[in-house]
Amino acid sequence: MSTILLVDDDVDSLWLLQIILVGRGYQVLLAEGGAAGLDKAAQCLPDLIVTDWNMPDMDGVALCERLKCYPALAQIPVVMASGRVPPEDKSTLWNVFLSKPVDLNALESAIDSLLAKRLSGPQTHINVPAPPISRWQPIPSKLWA
Numbered sequence: 001m002s003t004i005l006l007v008d009d010d011v012d013s014l015w016l017l018q019i020i021l022v023g024r025g026y027q028v029l030l031a032e033g034g035a036a037g038l039d040k041a042a043q044c045l046p047d048l049i050v051t052d053w054n055m056p057d058m059d060g061v062a063l064c065e066r067l068k069c070y071p072a073l074a075q076i077p078v079v080m081a082s083g084r085v086p087p088e089d090k091s092t093l094w095n096v097f098l099s100k101p102v103d104l105n106a107l108e109s110a111i112d113s114l115l116a117k118r119l120s121g122p123q124t125h126i127n128v129p130a131p132p133i134s135r136w137q138p139i140p141s142k143l144w145a
Contacts, residue, residue: 001025001026001027002026002027002047002048002115002119003026003027003028003029003044003046003047003048004021004026004027004028004029004046004047004048004049004050004111005028005029005030005031005037005040005041005044005046005048005049005050006018006021006028006029006030006031006049006050006051007031007033007034007036007037007040007049007050007051007052007055007060007063008032008051008052008055009032009033009052009054009055009056010052011032013052014030014032017050017107018030020104020108021111024108026111029044029046033055033056033057033058034051034055034057034058034059034060034062034063034066035057035058037049037051037058037063038058038063038066038067041067041073041076042070042072042073045072045073045076046076047076047077047115047118047119048076048077048078048079048111048114048115048118049067049076049077049078049079050078050079050081050107050111051063051064051078051079051080051081052081052082052100053080053081053082053084054082054083054084060080060081060082060094061080061090061093064078064080064090064093064094065093068093075118077095077096077114077115077117077118078093078094078095078096079094079095079096079097079098079107079110079111079114080093080094080096080097080098081097081098081099081100081102081107082097082099082100083099083100095110095114096110096114098110
């Protein structure tokens, strides 16, 4: 079951999308605003994020910029929704842009497509440095030659 994080400052929009997506079999997490969305994404690592653009404090663009700063969060696909026209220079921050009012069929199609692509694509692993060598680890015999 895929987990979708919904980020919006409008509680009614969150509840409506939650009902629709839960009915489609997704696990849904809610965050009221960009800062709460960033915290929730860091805690839960959702499979996909759907965010509104216009939010106080941290808007959807700032949220996407922050997500890209963290390797564990940068690979999460994002669906941006807004009544605004998206700026061309920021379009790489999200995967899909939907105009509000959001066509629910277009949203469901975008979610299905992005999740299918993410699950079937090559898995990106985060490079974690190897642990330091233990002083109790055997020494290779080449050093003694």
